[in-house]
Amino acid sequence: MTWGARQSGGQFAQVIEMEGKKNCVGWRLANLAILGFLAVACIDILTGLEHWPFGSYPMYSLLYSEQRSWLRLYGVTDRGEILLRGERDFAPFDEARLVMALERLESAHGGKQKLDEALRNLMRLYDRRHAHSVPLRALRLYAVRWVLRPGFEGPQPPQERILVAQATRDDAEAGP
Numbered sequence: 001m002t003w004g005a006r007q008s009g010g011q012f013a014q015v016i017e018m019e020g021k022k023n024c025v026g027w028r029l030a031n032l033a034i035l036g037f038l039a040v041a042c043i044d045i046l047t048g049l050e051h052w053p054f055g056s057y058p059m060y061s062l063l064y065s066e067q068r069s070w071l072r073l074y075g076v077t078d079r080g081e082i083l084l085r086g087e088r089d090f091a092p093f094d095e096a097r098l099v100m101a102l103e104r105l106e107s108a109h110g111g112k113q114k115l116d117e118a119l120r121n122l123m124r125l126y127d128r129r130h131a132h133s134v135p136l137r138a139l140r141l142y143a144v145r146w147v148l149r150p151g152f153e154g155p156q157p158p159q160e161r162i163l164v165a166q167a168t169r170d171d172a173e174a175g176p
Helices: 001-047 097-106 113-128 168-174
Strands: 067-077 080-083 138-147 158-166
Touching: 067 097, 067 158, 097 113, 113 158
Parallel strands: none
Antiparallel strands: 067 080, 067 138, 138 158
């Protein structure tokens, strides 16, 4: 082996040694990044928080029950009960926001009294919006439940209705 071959071989060994050190640093950084991602993902899963892109994507990761429950308002007339809708009967409240507000009142401290007061106010609002229609004798709030099944289409009556609260005409006229 000549001196030139040994010298170029030595340089080659130095280059390989330097590349090895760079690869070692690269591997360490890659492992650190992977561990960091996993740590944030685990923290999000354990705390139930979601920090994109680490979250558990709850919309897609939850199993929903085969039952659907909802609060619904019914008006009582001389002819019986009629289903009332937020958008149509209690504007400016839409159905979803009205139901969410009633659920919050129901679960709040002193919820029964707050819910009764809210129903009296809703009855007065209904009377103002529907002055020329059939007057309501009472306003009832039901918890309704449907059992979901394949092929469930269109409006179906609920399988169960539980009376949560009621306001009568006398209550609404008496005021708070």
